[in-house]
Amino acid sequence: MAMDAERRQAELIEQFSAQAAALSSAPQLAALVLEATSHPALFAxxxxxxxxxxxxxxxxxxxxxxxxxxxxxxxxxxxxxxNSSALPALLPDQARKLKQLSVLTLAESTKVLPYDQLMQELDVSNVRELEDFLINECMYSGIVRGKLDQLRRCFEVQFAAGRDLTPDQLTNMIETLSDWLGTSDNLLHHIQEKIKWADTTSELNKKHQKEFEDRVEEAKKSVKKLNNVSRQTMTYGGMTTFSLNLEE
Known part of the structure; x- marks a missing residue:
């Protein structure tokens, strides 16, 4: 569902962008803004x-x-x-859209929205009207999911679509991502150094192991050589004794 909503947003933005590119007069462009801000499925x-x-x-x-x-x-x-005195009057569709966007903004900072706060922010006079708006205009449209808690008089947000990032938010996000990238690079360098150290240590261990095995092999050869010499000496001694006995 989220992917479908994002795709729909992209399609609408492309549609209005193409229309704007084909217009030349200010009245036509103002009418396009009116159409875009009134569209029930556009939130970016x-x-x-x-x-x-x-x-x-x-x-x-x-x-x-x-x-x-x-x-x-x-x-x-x-x-x-x-700032309403400096802005065009809102049509009903625009007013509804701005209320929906206001809910999304509130949901960015907290996942439990008190009814009293929502009624004040949305200019709603009673709980019934507020709950109807949250159900029919927010949850049914797919921009939020949540639970209405009449006992606690709050709306528990489980999901909320994201809004456009302000230039300041975008700058902060870029800085955060840059810091994360720098930290990741440092961590990667540290890991690579550890791997290099481990490889070097492994090679040294292999070298020491080879030297040890060579020494063991040399020791085996030395022992074998000593055993051969010992057998030859014993054999030679036995033959001498036998010869002496015959002469006697």
């Missing part, structure tokens, strides 16, 4: 922000549409309400 907007075509909105009477798109990429309903 940062790639649309980077489209060269949308930069045509800057400095026009439709520039606030670009600000609204940025809000849908990184912001919440609470952010919109604090």
């Amino acid at each position: 907007f940062s790639e649309l922000l980077t489209l060269p075509a949308l930069s045509k909105l800057t400095g026009t009477q439709y520039a606030s549409s670009l600000d609204l798109l940025r809000l849908f990429a990184y912001g919440t309903l609470k952010d919109y309400k604090s």
